[in-house]
Amino acid sequence: MPDKFFFEGTEDKPQINFDPRNNLFEITGNSFPEESTNFYIPVLHWLDNYTKNPNESTHLICKIEYLNSLSAKFIFELFLILQKITSTGKTVRVSWYYNPNDDFIEEKGAEFKSALEIPFNLIPLN
Amino acid sequence: MDINTTFWFYDRIKTDNLCLLYNGIISDDITNKLIELSEFNISNVEGLSKMKKKASFLMAECFQNIIRHGEMITDLEKHHNNSFFLTRNWNDIYCIASGNLVVKKNIHNIENQMKTVNSLNKDELKELYLQVLEHNEISGKGGAGLGLIEMARKSGHKIQFVFEKFDESMSYFYNQILLHPDDSNKELSINHAPISDAISFHKKMQEESILVVQKGDFAQESILPVLKIVDNNLKSVFKNSSSKKKIFHIIVELLQNISKHGWKDQKISEGIILLGKSESNYTINTGNFIENDKVDALRERLQNLNDLSKDQLKDLYFSKLKERYIPEMKGAGIGLIDIARRITSPLVYNFTKIDARKSFVTIHIVA
Incomplete structure (x- = not known):
């Protein structure tokens, strides 16, 4: 089992906490790095490696406040990698949280959901 | 404006x-x-x-x-x-x-x-x-x-x-x-x-009705404080956080484009941004230099986006989203498509040749 992937998060980069041992997968905060590629490639590599021997069930929790267009592309890429888990017979699902006043994040979640084949729940925050 | x-x-x-x-x-x-x-x-x-x-x-x-x-x-x-x-x-x-x-x-x-x-x-x-x-x-x-x-x-x-x-x-x-x-x-x-x-x-x-004008370096670390002012301003004008996010998003995309693709003088991507308010809309103007040999391609891309309907833009957005990642991908053009999807009237743009190497490009957006 790969070790955890952790990034603390900054003003323009999200906190990333992928912790297979505790079966916790979270992305939280803002995402509009200047170099999205440099930021997301290591995350994608880690996740790709994880899908080779994933937990019985993987639940990714996204609580994103803002994401720019290139981050959206990389996060979609990340969902596609997770989607591969379904072919191994194990399960994967995504919970996409949004503020009820925030169409921007809600719509982005709905777009992702429409383009994916894994359970993808849109959940309003209280 | x-x-x-x-x-x-x-x-x-x-x-x-x-x-x-x-x-x-x-x-x-x-x-x-x-x-x-x-x-x-x-x-x-x-x-x-x-x-x-x-x-x-x-x-x-x-x-x-x-x-x-x-x-x-x-x-x-x-x-x-x-x-x-x-x-x-x-x-x-x-x-x-x-x-x-x-x-x-x-x-x-x-x-x-x-x-x-x-x-x-x-x-x-x-x-x-x-x-x-x-x-x-x-x-x-x-x-x-x-x-x-x-x-x-x-x-x-x-x-x-x-x-x-x-x-x-x-x-x-x-x-x-x-x-x-x-x-x-x-x-x-x-x-x-x-x-x-x-x-x-x-x-x-x-x-x-212009709220903010900023001219300077648009590298990410320089735009973060500008974004805070914009964010603060938008908060006081909009009760609805969706409109605020939309404007914020357009500004981020435009500034990051300038930073990535703009003319660099000693590594500095200089530009100007104006944020204005009309009765029911926000207006955003940017201006920056680009290399002359990039002008035609950018003009064509902007014109193409203006020619597409909202549904066509949506399809184009999804096709870009689903394109697999390639290492040299710089931005995939997804930023401008995303802007075009969210604005109420067509993108207005203008190119002015400055000298043998660079042109000044201005973009005007009503959102």
Whole structure:
């Protein structure tokens, strides 16, 4: 089992906490790095490696406040990698949280959901 | 504001390294953000960073003056008639100006204070300062004196000031100070940025409902403080966080495009951004240089986006989203597509050839 992937998060980069041992997968905060590629490639590599021997069930929790267009592309890429888990017979699902006043994040979640084949729940925050 | 507004401002501040213009209500919140941005700007200019403390102090005094003089103005009037704030930097000179409404009966008093302070040399100012400290005030309006004296002492310059009649009962009070290391050419500085510039900027901003103009380096670390001001401004205008996010998003995408694809002069991607407000929309203008050989491709892409319906744009967006990642992917053009999906009228753009190597591109967006 790969070790955890952790990034603390900054003003323009999200906190990333992928912790297979505790079966916790979270992305939280803002995402509009200047170099999205440099930021997301290591995350994608880690996740790709994880899908080779994933937990019985993987639940990714996204609580994103803002994401720019290139981050959206990389996060979609990340969902596609997770989607591969379904072919191994194990399960994967995504919970996409949004503020009820925030169409921007809600719509982005709905777009992702429409383009994916894994359970993808849109959940309003209280 | 329309697409030509960008060049109107750019042309007048083109030799500035940095220029921030703000036309709006001066609240504590926005004051802190403006000072934070200006401090950031100062610390990035070689030779200026040692003046950071002085400059912050002077800005804080400016804002206090605005708030103090504004006490007699009703909230309704304040809401319709914005205050003005400016910081500019060129060479090693830093310029700070502000403008705000004052009631007619205060003008005489303020003018006298300004004249007194401007007539004194360094030692006399110090003496007056101590005297005021001891006796509390030189004016009927307590405190106003100390701030002015301190501004004059810290700047080492005469404070430039002008009253511009607004109506029968009020005038705009503009004042401007310069800061520079001791060995600068003082005469040259005054000619570079006369206070009449500040006044004409404010008038233009009022006429065209422009909230913020910023010219400078648009690398990510420089745009973060600008985004904070925008964010703060949007919060006060929109109750609905969706519209706020949309505007914020468009600005992020535009600035990051400039930073990534713009012409770089010594690694700096220079540009100008204007944020304006019309009755029901926000308007965003950007201007920056690009290499001549990129002009045709960009023009074609912008035209193509304008030709597509919202449904076609959506399809194009999804096809870009689903394209697999390739290492040399720079931005995949997804940013402009995303902007085009969210705006209410077509993108307006213009290219002006500057010289054999670069052109100036302006984009005007209504969202």
